[in-house]
Amino acid sequence: MLAFAIRRLMQAVGVIVVVALISFALFRFVGDPINQLVGQDTTPEQRAELRQQLGLDDSVVVQGARFIVNAAHFNFGISYQFKRPVSDIVAERLPATLELSVLSAIFALLVGVPMGVYTGLYPASWLSRVFLAVSLLGVSLPTFLIGILLIFIFSVDLGLLPSFGRGDVVTIWGTWTTGLLTTSGLRSLIMPTITLGLFQMTLIMRLVRGEMLEVLRTDYIKFARARGLTRRAINFGHALKSTLVPVITITGLQLGSIFAFSIITETVFQWPGMGLLFLQAVQQVDIPIMAAYLMLVAVIFTVVNFIVDMLYVAVDPRIRIRGVQA
């Protein structure tokens, strides 16, 4: 088990390093940092001096090493657009996206898993058909369209919920701005959470359903029936547990990507988070922010994945305990 953990850790670190290299490549080879930072009338001598100051004359390897060391301290230099340190900007915008992502993930799980279990257990019931129809919509509607539709119905038509922004936010723990402690903050969170989480919820539901149907066909469920176990014991004791085990890994993968998916939702709702920041960075070719965002996504994704892998090992005894070679 320890060997397994270490191997996963190495893989995770590997991924992060590769992403770091890609980010660095972005820095080095796309566009000219100097031209981005200075105005039109800076003289060539001033540019050359700036270039030397920023260490852009050093060899690629040195720059690369410097980049990685800086990245480890989360120092990505100065943003081309805002002329401020990237780490400051990120610290301001990160809480918005993290709150939204975590809430969406919880929404997706809390709704998706039960729906999936129900449609797996009772595939012929009318409620299952309704759920499946909803799931089809969830997979087919682009996220931005869902957001717009929600805005159209609840803001334009009914005027119930705010259509942009986070509402009033409260600062806690020094720098963390949260919308969870104000009414307007909570109301602002509703539609973005559903928008961001709907696609994931649908995927989870379909996954759980598929697994459930598979598990119900296995020999050990058949044997459980032959032993006369109650329906509840079979469905919720045996089938459910077997279903959820493989679902854990895939769900983890999905949820890790919610953070990156927030780009779209934040655009629709003008949510002042990392996603919107990244989009603006792409439009303005603001490399430092792009690089920082990439690293952030990679780190979050790998951390979530690692946790999920450990969870999987804890739950499935076949991996945890070495068995007899069949």
Add this chain to the structure above:
Amino acid sequence: MTELAGEANVAPAPPRSALQRVLDSDIFYSFTGSPVTIASAVITLLLVAAALLAPLVAPHNPFDPASLSIADSLLPPVWNKDGVSDYLLGTDDQGRDVLSTILYGMRISLSVGFASVLLAIAIGVPLGLAAGYFGGYADAIIMRVADVQLTFPAILTALLIDGVARGIAGPQAYNDVVFPVLVISIGLSFWVQYARTVRGSVLVEANKEYVLAARLIGLRPIAILFRHILPNVIGPVLVIATINLALAIITEATLSFLGVGVPPTQPSLGTLIRIGNDYLFSGEWWITIFPGITLAVLVLAVNLLGDWLRDALNPKLR
């Protein structure tokens, strides 16, 4: 005592033509047995036809700036009291006929969608075949690259490639290459699924006796891969491709919506929705809603077809 009475009383079945075999097959049966699937197939065909024939069918050409007139902008659909029969579904802020723009926009969505799927297959399938069949370093490298790419959802990869292209080409030159860039960025976001699935299939098939036999006869690996293993792998690839198509269409629409897709002079469905978004609150809802419905219906139909295909090809359900 008589000797063995002929063969069984069951007369041998007459040979069936290829067409009859298709009509008799389980796949066709599950197709015709499901009205939903037939409906989706019909709808998809209609939409594809409409998109292909857009220049003939559309009442206006929204991509020709000369034909637009600002005076006609923001007109509501024809059934509204301010509507005009010239513009059945109304116009947008630049005087473009919404119906025509939807038709032309679908063209873009579908062509970018199909092209990027083909690209993803062209990259993913050979890489998967190589990784699965040759194993070793090739496998390790390809799969590590795949792992890294999976860290980023498709939209992010597409945005990234798009942004890099923009940065390298500069804003003016970028507009000239935007379509290939779109296709490449979306296609590159989706190859991993194909590679992994194909690799998995290859690993399963490569151990089977018929492959061993082929190797013993002395067939070259390429021949084995293409003549023997590939046909067994087509099924899952097809299923992924349909789902992929739906996702590709959504991704293109999303990129256009975010403003980093097609140029504003050649709007796709996503662009229209973005334009309309600004007018939702002031009441010009048709600019967003009609393209939105079209997009949703198109993707829904493709998804339903993909669902049916997956169930039909699933050996466990047969």
Add this chain to the structure above:
Amino acid sequence: MTPTLSVRNLRVDIPTRHGVLTAIDDLSFDIAPGEVLGVVGESGAGKSITGAAIIGLLDPPGRVARGEIRLAGSRIDNLPRGEMRRLRGKRIGMIFQDPLTSLDPLYRIGDQLVETILTHEKISPAAARDKAERLLTEVGIPAAGHRMASYPHQFSGGMRQRVVIALALAADPALVIADEPTTALDVSVQAQIIALIKRLCRERGASVMLITHDMGVIAETADRVCVLYAGRLAEIGAVRDVVKRPQHPYTAGLMAAIPSLSDELGTALAQIPGAMPRLDAIPKGCAFHPRCPHVFDRCVAERPPAYATGSSDAACFLHDPQRAVAAAGGAA
């Protein structure tokens, strides 16, 4: 004495879009208390479906179309689902073929045993644990107390099948259906498992329906044997009779195909030409007639009922008592 199991004119249909397939056609047999009945036949002959039909676990859309199944005299084929569930495990136990997939990999075997025991008996969890431990010891698992906490994948194949047997017998059923219980096991282990099943059932007075394609196992273990062909009964009788003096041409063919140490070197292996028909292509009349060396006109047109032959019962017109009379009276 009432037979433990009584099957009369059982017919199992599987509706498909190509038509209705009859997997079991007019099958009748009894199992007496404490008796071991072997059910033998090729793959696809309907052995497993018979077992599934009896315990009420036919895979849909398969269903019992006709006939009666009686357990100790009372009908069970028409029970509502809840009552049928209570029967399973408690009065009919079933052992499946593959011990690797029969056990839930996520639960310790002690917990699985206790769960089964508590489903059928109103005793305390502690008493259930004791009983579980005793069961494990009975089936030959050493250090049962320790092994209760193990997971299925920590056992070897033979040990797993012992656990499966313990689970099937936990509630003391009167009838145990064993569906190919040794096919997935090493040959060296097979004999042990069969002997275990036989001994435990004898000790409990339970009847056994032993489904297998292995004639050798039947010859060693069963009291009576029933031979199935294409979903129909070919022959049924005491093991000694059927094996030494097979009355049905199919059974005779099966017996002849088994090579013997006393055969001379160089003798070709005997075969039955042709193959068992698929369910959608069963011949009219006797299902075996296309492959039968003794076939005559009547076999092609009519389906033979089971005739008593003096030793076993065989579904073959060769044993029609009237035919013997006619043959004696007229030209052959």
